[in-house]
Amino acid sequence: MKRSPYFQDAPVNYLFQEMIEKRKAFQKNNKTASLISLGIGDTTQPLPPFVSQTMKDYATKLSTKEGYSGYGDEEGCKPLREKIASAVYKDLVFSDEIFISDGAKCDIGRLQVLFSKDAKIGIENPSYPPYKESTLLYRGKEHLIELNLHEDTDFAFDFKQAEYADIIFICSPHNPTGHVRHKKELEEIVSFAQKQNKIIIFDSAYSFFIQDDLPRSIYEIPHAKEVAIELGSFSKIAGFSGLRLGWTVVPKELSQIHKDWKRITSTFFNGASSIVQQAGLAALQPEGLKEVDRSIQYYLKNTRILKEACTNQGWKVRGGKNSPYLWVHIPGKDSSWELFNHFLEKMHLIITPGVGFGSNGEGYIRISGFGQREDVLEAAQRIQSQ
Ligand code: PLP
Numbered sequence: 001m002k003r004s005p006y007f008q009d010a011p012v013n014y015l016f017q018e019m020i021e022k023r024k025a026f027q028k029n030n031k032t033a034s035l036i037s038l039g040i041g042d043t044t045q046p047l048p049p050f051v052s053q054t055m056k057d058y059a060t061k062l063s064t065k066e067g068y069s070g071y072g073d074e075e076g077c078k079p080l081r082e083k084i085a086s087a088v089y090k091d092l093v094f095s096d097e098i099f100i101s102d103g104a105k106c107d108i109g110r111l112q113v114l115f116s117k118d119a120k121i122g123i124e125n126p127s128y129p130p131y132k133e134s135t136l137l138y139r140g141k142e143h144l145i146e147l148n149l150h151e152d153t154d155f156a157f158d159f160k161q162a163e164y165a166d167i168i169f170i171c172s173p174h175n176p177t178g179h180v181r182h183k184k185e186l187e188e189i190v191s192f193a194q195k196q197n198k199i200i201i202f203d204s205a206y207s208f209f210i211q212d213d214l215p216r217s218i219y220e221i222p223h224a225k226e227v228a229i230e231l232g233s234f235s236k237i238a239g240f241s242g243l244r245l246g247w248t249v250v251p252k253e254l255s256q257i258h259k260d261w262k263r264i265t266s267t268f269f270n271g272a273s274s275i276v277q278q279a280g281l282a283a284l285q286p287e288g289l290k291e292v293d294r295s296i297q298y299y300l301k302n303t304r305i306l307k308e309a310c311t312n313q314g315w316k317v318r319g320g321k322n323s324p325y326l327w328v329h330i331p332g333k334d335s336s337w338e339l340f341n342h343f344l345e346k347m348h349l350i351i352t353p354g355v356g357f358g359s360n361g362e363g364y365i366r367i368s369g370f371g372q373r374e375d376v377l378e379a380a381q382r383i384q385s386q
Contacts, residue, residue, distance in 0.1 A: 010136035015129075015356035019340070026344055036375045036382075037350040038306065038367045041175065041325075043239040045298055047279075048291030051238070054282035055275050062275075072274050074266040076100020076247070080281045084247055087284040088207075088232065092219040097251050097258070099265050100280075102272045104205050104233040104246040105130050111201060111229070111248070112138035113264050114257065115167055122147050122165025124158075126176055126357030126364075128203070131169040148360055151318055151327065155179040157189055163196065170218075171203040173210060176357045176366040177327040178319015180214050186221045193227040199257070200228040205246075208237035208296050210322040225251035229261075236324070238283040238292050243276045299324045302376040303369030309380035310367070326367040327354065334363045347382040 019039065027035065061067030075081070081095040101107045108130045115121075121135040125146040135144050145165040147158040155177060162168055170189065172181040181189075193200050202218035210216050218224045230249040234240035250261040282288045307320040310328055318327040328351075333339050336353035343349045343365070352368070354361030369376070 004137070006137050006140045009141040010133055015353070019350065019352070022340070022344065023350060030348075033348045035344075035348050035350060036371070036379045038371060038376075038379055039350045039352040040370055041352075041368055042241050043236060043295070043299075043370055044372055045239055045295040047239050047243075048283070048288060048295075050285075050287050050291060051279050051282045055279045058275050058278040069274060072271045072277070074269060074271050075262065076272060077274070077277050077281075080277050080284075081247075083281055083284045084232070087289065089217060089219060089249075092217065093225070093249050093251060097249050099248045099250065099261060100272050100277060101246045101248060101265075101269065102244045103235060104203065104231040104248075106269075107231055107246060107248045108203075109134045109138075110264055110268055113268070114260055115199070119143065119166040120145050120164055122162050122168040122198075124149050124169065124171065124174070125359060126354060126361035127169065128171055128175045129357065131171075131203075132358070146358070149174075149177065149179075150360060151177070151316070151329070151364070157181075157185060159188075159192060162192065162198070165198065167199050167201060168193070169201045169203065171205070172215075173206040173323035173325075174319075175206065176325055176352070176354060176361065178321075178323035178325040179327075180210060180212075180322045183215050183221065186215055186218060186224075190218070190221045190224050190227055194223060198227065199254075200224075201231065202228050203231045205231065205233040206236050206323055207232070208292065209300065209324055211300070212322055214322060219249070219251075225253040227254075229254070229257070234280050234283065237296070238280075238288075239295060240276070240279070240283075243273075243279060245272055245276045245280045298373070299369045302371060302373060305376050305380050306367055306369060306383070309383040312384055313386055320369070324369040326369070328365050328367055329363055336362055336365060339363075339365045346386065347379075349379055349382060 081098045084098050085095040112134050120143050122145045123131045147161050149155045207216040218228045218230055233246040250258045252258050303320045303324055307317055307326055310317045316329040320326045336355040340353045343351045352366040354364030
């Protein structure tokens with residue numbers, strides 16, 4: 001078997017495995033300790049009953065002769081595309097520019113096929129790992145351009161490094177730092193991309209967490225449709241991480257790329273589950289949106305509780321206001337794993353070491369607000385009693 005040489009460039013990310021092993025070892029020696037995880041980036045609130053009832057009804061219909069349907073359109077069912085265009089994008093994009101997927105992560109992988117094999121891919125450091133990992137697996141490390149993000153420069157976009165990239169991944173609200181890019185910053189990035197002929201891939205998976213007057217989509221920026229693709233997901237905004245539903249917007253202004261993306265989705269993908277697409281449609285109805293907002297407010301409150309506890313300790317805390325993540329540094333502790341051990345041993349809390357998201361995450365931890373309220377309150381108490 002001739003193995004792809006790129007597997008050598010993309011060693012398995014051991015971050016979560018190492019966290020699990022450390023947790024197990026700790027539990028073995030501390031059998032009575034009650035551990036609370038603030039490390040998860042997964043949702044915990046149940047699905048709105050309205051959404052699950054829609055799935056039940058649709059599934060029942062599928063078992064009737066009249067209600068049965070097989071394959072749907074590869075790009076997703078029209079009513080859902082229309083609903084995303086109106087409810088999420090306020091008609092800034094057209095429904096036929098939206099391609100429904102089985103999740104943003106899957107599309108991050110498929111997007112690699114869209115561009116020439118020798119394209120250079122700009123990835124923020126730190127960032128959500130699949131951007132980097134898919135680049136390494138598909139084209140190798142010499143095609144990776146790291147765009148540095150630093151807390152002390154307010155996570156300013158790295159225009160200098162971006163000069164070397166053809167394709168640029170940007171995430172806002174950002175995983176893991178919780179930073180949200182302002183309109184002016186995005187205007188500068190779009191103008192840079194126009195002048196320098198770059199393509200932006202804007203990941204908006206956490207857009208519904210934005211409560212302030214900040215851009216939820218790159219398409220709020222003039223001319224963005226000429227340079228940007230946008231990824232969206234129902235996972236974090238509506239609790240669909242297990243159901244699997246997302247989308248990618250490829251504007252018609254990107255004419256050849258639009259056609260090529262259509263080709264890729266019809267070749268690599270046969271459409272998202274029809275039942276789950278009905279659930280997505282339900283989540284975007286006024287009744288569904290009310291429930292979606294209730295969950296978002298719940299997670300944001302969790303994040304505020306944790307932020308206050310960390311701030312009261314004199315720790316440096318970023319994010320958390322329009323995002324479910326806190327990016328925390330404790331003065332005097334410069335290693336992410338040292339911080340992980342400190343939280344585990346002294347507070348019996350599990351957090352995510354920032355270095356797992358890239359070398360610039362060293363010295364930081366990511367704390368997630370996606371937990372249950374009672375756990376969050378207990379965790380805040382443990383932090384404050386330090
Ligand atoms: N994009 C970002 C920034 C994420 O943090 C995540 C999940 O953690 C995803 C995408 C994955 O989305 P999905 O569940 O739709 O694949």
